[in-house]
Every structure is written in structure tokens, then in C-alpha cells.
Amino acid sequence: MKSTLVVVALAYCIVSTVHVSCQPFNDTLYALLKDHDNSTRFVHYAGQTGLNLTLKDPYESLTVFAPSNQAFDQLPKDVKKELENDLDLLTDVMTFHFYQGLVSLSVNNALSSSLAGAQARINLYTNPKFNMTTVSGVPVIQTQSFPGLRNGVLYLVDKVMFPIPTGTALTFVNDDKFSMLNLALAKAGMTSFLDGKDADVTILAPSDEAFGQLPPGFFDDLLQDVPLLTKVLQNHIVRDVWYSAYFVAAGGGSMTTMAGQQLDVTLTDDDTTLQIGDASVTQSDVSVTNGVVHVINCLLLPADVRGKVGRPEMRTV
Secondary structure: HHHHHHHHHHHHHHHOOOOOOOOOOOOOOHHHHHHHHHHHHHHHHHHHHHHHHHHHHOOEEEEEEEOOOHHHHHOOOOHHHHHHOOOOHHHHHHHOEEEEEEOOOOOOOEEEEEOOEEEEEEEEEEEEEEEEEEEEEEEEEEOOOOHHHHHOEEEEEEEOOOOOOOHHHHHHOOOOOHHHHHHHHHHOOOOHHOOOOOOOEEEEEEEEEOOOOOOOOOHHHHHOOHHHHHHHHHHEOOOOOOOHHHHHHOOOOEEEOOOEEEEEEEEEEOOOOEEEOEEEEEEEEEOOOOOEEEEEEOOOOOOHHHHHHHHOOOOOO
């Protein structure tokens, strides 16, 4: 309850700059953060990495996305242990939350370079019931910066922005568990598309286990028919960037693939795992420099592909 009240109080400062709990107009980012219980973990890590000096510097001009204490608590245990034992990793992760100058939250798919060098993507999602802004897939709790700060602007986020995007979608799938996907991409001449620097795409990446569900001979048939193979691959690509946070908040939704197929997105019973068509998402929200990747556990086959390949028992979306 205490942490919830803190966030509400901070958000109130945005609306009423004369409220007694608001910070003076000459406060630094550090002064604001250290005075709020829900930011103690962020301030502590800033001290460990030397970034507290950056937050204190009155001549800086920064945009900072500060995760709450709960956000750090929600990290997987192995990640928390790594951060505790690896100062270089902690520094990289913390620095990814710091940006030089003013980061605009008004342009969808805008990219901003962090002090770490890696770029974060801003996404704007609209819904009849709500609007959502994410940075590197993480929801921004309030989309107005705190007033009166002399060395920058501050936004609160409800998760730690991790892992840091360091390569394209092709970089991510260049892995042994995606060997069949890579073979298909090469055969269809689509490898360079996943490596496009300005693609702004969502990739639904079937693992080798997903391909392993195909009947004997099905994959070989596809490899021999490049137009059909291309259509199947295009059915795993969406020309926009869709993070799971939006679908979780909206209770589901849909995406339209490059193949023209509309994919229904639903949630499992625990309201946290996405189901896209017939496929379950086994790894979500892998931020890459040209969009986001979700790993799925089966192929999403258009109905006409099933008919042409001649395997009526195959799943369709």
C-alpha cells in the first residue's frame, strides 16, 4: 500500500505544482528520486554505478526512466543475482535508463540513444478504454514529466528495461534453436529483411521444436515451393511493433501479418501468457534494434497453404 501511495503522490505533482509535497523548481533528478520510498532501489544502484553523480549534476540535461522498487523485485532470480555480482552488467542496465536531452513520448516507433549507446524504442498504443506508452516494451506509468527539475525530466516505469537490445531480429534468431527457421529464411531470400535496420516489425519466431511438430515431409515440401514458403514466413511477420504489455492490458487483440492474415491474440488463464492464433508464446518481448521478437511453439499456417501443400491435418490460424 505504501508504494502505491507514493506513485499516486508523485503523479499528483504533475497536475498541481503548488502542492506542498512537490519539489522546488531547482531540484535535481537525484533530489526528487532520493526523497521517495519507491525509488530507493534505483537510487542505490545509481550510487553503485556512479550514476548518482550524473543525477546530481545541475548542468546535465537528461531523460531518466526510473523503475520502481517493485520493478526490480520482479526480475527473475538469476537476473537479480547477475546484477548483484556483475558491476559491468549492472552499469549497462542502469545506463540504459539514462538518455541525453529530452526524449519525446509523442512519436510511435521513435528511437532514442541511451548513455549506454543502445537505443530504446517508444511505442504508442491506443484503445477505446485506454492509451499506453511503452519504452523498450515497458509501460510508462505517467507520460508527463515531473515539473521543476533543473537537470532533466523523469518518467516512472513499471519494469526494468532488460535485456538491452544489441542486435537485429536476425541476430536474435541466429541461434541453434532456430536452425530450421534460418534455413527457411535463406531459401526464401528473406534473411536480409530480418536484418533491416529500419524495419519496425514484430517477428513471431517458431523454434526448431515448433517445426518439429510438422508431419514428415511437410517442411521439405515447403522448401521446394518458394512462393508458398515465402507466404508462410510472411505470416510470422507484422509490420509494426507489438509488445505484450498492450495485449495484457487490453485483454487481447489482433495483429495483421505481411501475408494479410489477421491473427487473434488472447491470454491464457493466468492473464500473462499470450496465445497468437494456435501458437503459445514461449518467450515474449525480446527487444531488437528493428522491432520485437516473440518466440512461438508452432507454425502459423494460412488455410490456403495447408490446402496447396496437401496436408489437411495441419493447424491453421
